[in-house]
Amino acid sequence: MNTPASSGGTVRIGALAPLTRPGWAEAGRHLLTGLELAVQHVNESGGIGGRHIELLVRDTAADPRRAEAAVDELADLGVAALAGEYHSVVARCAAARADARGLPYLCSSAVLDALTEEPSHWVARLCPAQSHGWRIYADFLLTEGHSRIAVVAQHSVYWASGTRILRDHLAARGGTLVELDATALSPRAVCDELAARQTTALLLLVGTPDPAVPIVSAVRRDERLAGVLIGAPAGQPEFPEWAQELGRDGTAIPFLRYLPDRLTPLGTRVEEALRGRLAQAPSFVAFEGYDTIVVLAELLRTGDTSAPWADIAVEGTRGSIRFSRVPGIGVWQWAWPPVQVVDRDPAAPDRFRVRHTG
Template identity: 25%
Template sequence: MSTKENIMLKHLMAALLVFIAQKGLAAEPIVIGLSYPKSGVHKWEGLSQMRGALMATEEINAEGGLLGRPLELQSRDSAGRAEKAIGNVDALADRGAVMIVGGATSAEAIAAGRKAKERGLPYFTPLAYANEVTSRYGHEYLFREGPSARMANNVLMEYLDSQMPNKRFFIITSDDAIPNARVDSLVAASRSGDVADPKHYRAALKAAAESNAQVLVLMLYGENVTDAMRIVDTLRLKERMTIVVPNLSHEVVVQAGPSLMEGVIGSDSWTWRTPQREHNERGQAFVDAFVKQYGEYPSSAVAATYGSVRQWADAVSRASTTNAPAVIRALEGHSYRLLKDDQVWRALDHQNVQSMSVVRVRKRAEVMRDALKQDYFEELYWMEGEVAAPTEEEVRLERTATR
């Protein structure tokens, strides 16, 4: 081989190595983080979050990735606790995560969201219910896909006021009991937290049994609902009271069983039948894919986590970068249609404004007739997101009042 040919070969090899390096760099994964309750009283909701995040990640990668790069999902157990969630944010950020999703309690979401802001990462919570998450403690890096307690209570108040006027309510929240209440008391009750002391609500249930209330409202979450419903059954309260669980989830019915939950009324932002009602082909494809993969119907927790990842990825695509400030700008005020009807990320507080439904758990015999034995909810009432969500003025007033 001549000297000239040798030089040309070296140049060719060098160019090839540069090409290979560039391709390798382009294929470097984009890391996203999932901080979720793999253990603790919210572990069932955590399992749903993991499945929703995995489905979104796998779909995006099957579509060719994001900005020409695959997504890599890294996860850590928060157990629903704020201190663990804070550590998770740091650990995931150190692994290179450019966004984080997950969390099942408001304290967890608030703490993790604050830490995510320090690390410059958008944080999406699918399940935190306290109004303060997007009002008092809201900031530019924190997004809530799921509904607030006020959204759930607004749709329930309208339904209960029309269907059960002048009824006496006994309301049990995470930290209080409100006897002799009326339907408008749900506004005040919505300000409660979402972590309860079992001793408190067990004592409150005994007081409810001794009252003359006609409607029992359990503003509880996760396994606390299951525990409370066992006591309701023991005290035979369903024989003389309508039971309402404002934030009623698929996971709660799975844990407690349809016999225990039969007839319970609550609200939800999405069920596996929602795409049918909305004639949403993409939503129906999501349901079909989930059933095929897991042999179960997806819940609103699955849909909210899936939607959070897909919406973040969509914002990255529109912004052509994973840079957090640019992604946040792309999300603020963005309206879209994914698994249901129209939704919007409100710019003021990053609350996902979406429609809400009042649902009731079907009779066990009806549930058992379904192929998967998980067709739990019948829809009783529907409300537009703009009506269900607190107004921007209400959010500003709450922020001003707590400064």
């Protein structure tokens, strides 16, 4: 394929995002807003060789089979590339179909290391691999003096991978990790386990609002656990719904965020525009969406996808973006986006505090 697929005077890009439940719809909305804003900006700057980008959006609703079907549908419609997705398990299925169809796919937000079973020529990723970000999170816990840590987890490949990364990294540095089954234990039973095991930190490897919100509420109200840190490496507290559900109980819960201490000049302009569209502060997911289109526009301007990612070099909202082959990662990877551990400030729940950078 030597020229971007097009329809008339447009270049079509397929966009995948969880926009309805059981998907994390709030994250999907931020992702899509970033994608759409970048499309507008690229089109206002002349598009792809004078042709405007047309974004064809499909709601995955966190359903892997639905994502696979969407990839096939979009490929049949002649899209030049695929963008987006938030949920790792869904993105894995999308990546496999894109690879099978020979269609460039830039994954915006899914961190699972094994995004493809085999090395892929067609798939690239903007966000850091889970093994990179979650090790930084484990370092934060150790720096804060937490070596007896529990995770309460639901059953999924993503949560199991995160648990394994944390356990291995902590064990090599003298820490211990206890696993609690979120499907078998009530919030009260989780509290009893934490008290009995004398853990100092509990990590939420569960969906939101349920069961994350009831667990947080139970721990916050248990006098035995007054000194226990609650953490959420996957980023549940990032979005306003978290603060609305929990109020002050949702503060001081550190999570991973993929933003730099200071945005690029482009990022500063984009932040203002995203805030206007979202009517709230944009999450890092919105910036990931914007950067995805910036990268794909550059890819499609080359008109040659025989080596789609190797020579890409663009300035994004969060830094200079280039892709490489990282050992143990089967897709082309931006190594690495900036990583922060942040939480909501108890004194001002709408404000975030940076606790650690990596």
